[in-house]
Every structure is written in structure tokens, then in C-alpha cells.
Amino acid sequence: GENVEQHPSTLSVQEGDSAVIKCTYSDSASNYFPWYKQELGKGPQLIIDIRSNVGEKKDQRIAVTLNKTAKHFSLHITETQPEDSAVYFCAADTGTASKLTFGTGTRLQVTL
């Protein structure tokens, strides 16, 4: 089955700096790669996703890049703000039944 690895597990950046979170996946059949943000006490919420026919996608301060050959994808947050502090999860679809396999999460802390 699919295996998704995520690094780093914790990340601390100063406000205004950029943050990068990286994930690798094992199943070459995966085609859908979402990123979720989870705030304390809440369920994960989709912030951006990318499909295998696209190499990069951007939404304001957030961007995701995908390298299908190397089987890795990354989340880039620019001009970080305190409200970006949360746990971020990457995921990859398993190719069947809309299932997702999640990475183990990255706790991002944006300091003033």
C-alpha cells in the first residue's frame, strides 16, 4: 500500500519568513495530493491540493510543487503570519475509493 513520509515534524520560523514542508510517497499510481491544516481542537481543513498532471499550484501565499518522477511534493508558505501556526498534513490518494494516506504531520510555529 501507499506510504507517505513527511518532514520536518516540527518547524519554527519568524514572522515574514518562508516555510517549506516536504513529503515523499511510494505508490506511483497516486494522482491526488492534498495538504490539510489542523488548528488546535479542530478537524483538518484542506488548504491546497495538486493533481499529477500539474507540477505547481499557487494560491496567494501558499504553493505546492509536485515531482512525480522523484515521488515527492512540497508545501511552501511565504510571508508567514502567526495565524499560520498549526499542524500541517500531506496526503496521497491510494488510487481506490477516494482513500487518502496521510503523513505524520508538521507542527509549524510562527514566532513574532
Added chain:
Amino acid sequence: DAGITQSPRYKITETGRQVTLMCHQTWSHSYMFWYRQDLGHGLRLIYYSAAADITDKGEVPDGYVVSRSKTENFPLTLESATRSQTSVYFCASSPGGGNEQFFGPGTRLTVL
């Protein structure tokens, strides 16, 4: 209100007791999922359902039972709770076709 809800939000039970966690969605999404979230493991899939009366095991199904008699409801039952089932449980739904999963607010379960 539209969306996905879970109840109860918090539950304390004792080992050996049966407990049922409820999940309800108002979008008529075909797919529904149950995850558990534990530190260091991210989100792990317990069971999922592609439609009413169709369920299948995920990564960590042992000790859990699900049913789906109606499209909008997907209860998760722990038939005889164990301490290792202490966790935060999230329900999610998706329209399918490799699309976004929408998560509920979670249920924090403690088994004493």
C-alpha cells in the same frame, strides 16, 4: 446546519465497555471515512464506506465495527473498549472521484 458533525465531542469510558461514536453529514456525499489521530502517527484510516451498505477495512480496523444504513450516517462502534483505543477520532466525507475529504470536528475518547 449543513456540514459534517460528530457526537459526542468528548467521551470517557472504561475498558470492556461498548461505545458508539456518531457521524452525520448533510451533503449526501457517497464516501465516508473514520480515522484515528495519535501523536507520531498522523491520521490512520480505520474504516471507510463507498455508499450505504458498503463498508471496508482501512489500515487499523481491529476492535472496531461500522455500519451505514443511511447515506448521511456512519457510526463507529468499539465493541469492547481497550486503553489502546484512547485517541481522537475524526469522521470525514467526500463526494468521491478523487476529490477533497471534509472532516468533522473530532471526538476525543479516553478509555480508563
